[in-house]
Amino acid sequence: MFWRTFSGLARLSSWRRPQHRAGRPRKRSPYRWILAIVAALGGLLLFCLFVVPQIRRFRFRTDLSWYDLGVHGFGPSQSYVSFDQDSPVVQISPSDAQCDGRYTFIAPRGDSVAYPGPMILDARGELVWTRHQWGTTQDFRVQRYRGEDFLTYWQGDEEDAHGRxxxxxxxxxxxQRYVVSPVGNLDGDLHEFQITxxxxxxxxxxxxxxxDLTSVGGPELGWLYDGILQELDIATGELLFEWRSSSFFSPNSSYEPLRDRGHERTAGYDYIHFNSVDKDDQGRYLVSGRHTHSITCIDGNTGDVLWNLGGAQNEFSDTSEDAKVDFHWQHDARWRxxxxxSLFDNEVEADTDPTPVSRGMMVEVDAPARQVKLLRTYDHPQAMMTPSQGNLQLLDTGNVFVGWGHSAAYTEFTSKGDVVCDVHFGASAFFSFGRIVSYRVTKSDWVGMPNTIPDAAFAGDSIFVSWNGATEVATxxxxxxxxxxxxxxxFNPISQVPRTTFETEIPLTPELDSYLRVCAVNTNGEVIGMTDVFSRISAHPRGIFASVRNWGAVLIGIFALCCLVFGVYCAISRRLRGRRSISGGSYQPVRPRDDDDNESELDRLPV
Known part of the structure; x- marks a missing residue:
């Protein structure tokens, strides 16, 4: 009796909740299926438009190492105890690589470069010197001026695909001994600085x-970026020669699409894009125009064009037997x-097409007969695609050194084109994304004697010492x-440790608690520099706790982790409370009944 009464009250309390009748499934609207199909098609379209092109940019191969696959990061780097900047961790191949023993000069920059600027590495990829620069640094190399070696580079801001x-x-x-600027109210471009x-x-x-840009579909009163070559006297700044591309090349000789360019002075049509200038002992200038696919020889006295190779105004026939002298979007044309x-054939302007392969080239030019012949190409074993930048250097050993520009790599070849040393300073599977680039990479001898003192710092039971830029330290x-x-x-000598890397660790014994210093010694046993005098006792806190900034970073990390844990806890708790409220609420299922059952719930209650 009690159970029947309780059941009746329960049914009465839920009589207002609508329920489906037994045996009659709910009718689903066909619009739901239409909306689902439209959403799926839209998602597929977005995937094809935005995701597939990015997937195609990856340069995955079956022979890539963990380094090249990006396991260690897009651009692996190492930090130091005594020096506050990072340097790249390189990968050298093959395992028996015979790299040229001279120094390597690069200027890495990009989203994966913490400290962009000029950088010197040794043959093993160890840091020798670097400087964090404001703006952009390009074309870093060693050049000789008045019998003295200088580090030269361009520095400034990039604007509209050229430099200022x-x-x-x-x-x-x-x-810094010299600063060179153009003659006239103009800014120097980043592509070239060649000392004769x-x-x-x-x-x-x-x-x-x-x-007038009507020949390329632009406005009649438009704007064009004129490429200008200047030769200056470094000592006096005097202008010795000037040549303008607009005196020979017309806008319709360009392979660069106009798009929306040419309507404003600050967004002119970059129709030629000069990127290298060279001069031989006969006074002839060699100019590379990337957007016209041309290499032009100019008379140094009259300014007349002697010949033009490549592009729409090509004057040469090709006598090569197999591969042809066929280059596009090239860089770094030099007299050899x-x-x-020689030149660096990019072959491609953008990284959207994975088919073209970049290469270095040596070309024989018979100017009187207007004939050219391909002597040799230098191809990367991974079929490198470099949409911008790049260079080729002929070493005095007969080997050829190629910097891959947009791709973070440089390779040394024999004169016949065989690879003897290949160095990556970024993961090659992601080269097309340009996260680490260097406009040019070169090899050279260099003697660096910085006018600073060596740096030293304690960590644990060791002292770490380095000297940014010093090349003559032996121990x-x-x-x-x-x-x-x-x-x-x-001071009395305690120990001596060979210098093999940029930073050297010197172990300390427990009794060494007095004043210390570290001396840099060259191969002749001469002291060429020494650190400040320091005390191990006062330096211990620095070794254990590197700096206040590190403590700040730790505290911020702990706070962020606590916030994350608290947020997850709140989300899970709220979810569980919601489930309990649904399962334990007052609403219960109602027994289905027939339509002809007119007996009310109140009539079924016992009297």
Whole structure:
């Protein structure tokens, strides 16, 4: 009796909740299926438009190492205890690589580069010198001026695919000695700074000029970026020669699409895009125009065009037997003799098409007969695709050194094109994304004697020492105060450790708690530099707790982790409470009944 009464009340309390009748499934609207199909088609379209092109940019191969697959990051780097900047961790192949023993000069930049700027590496990829720069640094290399070696580079800002800056020359102490700027109210472009044996500099400038662009579908009163070559006397700044691309090349000789360019002075049509200038001992200039696919020879006295190779105004026939002299979007055209030139053939302008392969080229030019012949190509074993930048250097050993520009790699070949050393300073599977690039990479001898003192820092039971830019350090000698006279301190040698990497660790024994210093010693046993005097006792806190900034980073990390854990806890708790409220609520299922059952729930209650 009690159970029937309770059941009746329960049914009465839920009589207002609508329920489906037994045996009659709910009718689903056909619009739901239509909306689902439309949503799926839209998602597929977005995937094809935005995701597939990015997947095609990956350069995956079956022979890639973990380094090239990006397991260690897009651009693996290493930090130091005594130095506050990072340097790349390189991968050298093959395992028996015989890399040229000279220094490598690069200027890495990109989203995966923490400290962009000029950088010197040794043959093993170890850091020798670097400097974090404002703006952009490009074309970093060693050049000789008046019998002295200088580090030269361009520095400034990039604007509309060209540069606005100046060229700098540093001596062996890394002291700035010269700053070179164009003649006229113009900014220097980032692509070229070539010092000639006569002590002059070849530079490139972009200047917006009014132009009729109707031949390429542009406005009649439009704007064109005129490519200008200048030769300057470095010592006096005097202008010795100037040549403009608009005097020979018309806008319709370009392979660069106009798109929406040419309507404003600050967004002119970059129809030629000069990227290299060279000069031979006959006074002939060699100019590379990337957007016209042309290499042009110019008379140094009259400014007349002697010949033009490639592009719409090509004057040469090809006598090559197999591969042809067929280049596109090229860089770094150089004289290699009276009738021989080299260049870096990018072959592609963008990284959307994975088919073209970039390469270095040596070409024989018979100017009187207007014939060219391909002598040799230098191809990367991974079929490198470099949509921008790049260079080729002919070493005095006969080998050829190629920097792959947009791809973070440089390769040394024999004169016949065989690879003897291949170095990556970024994961090659992601080269097409341009996260690490270097406009050019070169090899050279260099002697660096910085006018700074070596850096040292304690960590644990060791002292770490380095000297940014010093090339002549053979060993590091640890010295300790003899404990006699503080006003005229005398130090005794304690230990000596060979310098094999940029930073050297020197172990310390427990009894070494007095004043210490570290001396840099060259191969002749001469001291060429020494650190400040320091005390191990006062330095211990620095070794254990690197800096206040590190503590701040730790505290921020702990706070962020606590917030994350608390947020997850709140979300899970709320979810569980919601489930309990649904399962334990007052609403219960109602027994289905027939339509002809007119007996009310109240009539069924016992009296």
């Amino acid at each position: 800056g100046s060229w700098y020359m540093l001596d062996s102490t890394y002291t 044996p006569n002590g002059t500099a070849l530079i490139i400038i972009y200047e917006p000029i009014p132009a 003799g009276p009738n021989t030139i 590091w000698r640890l010295e300790a105060w003899d404990g006699l006279n503080l006003s005229n301190m005398t």
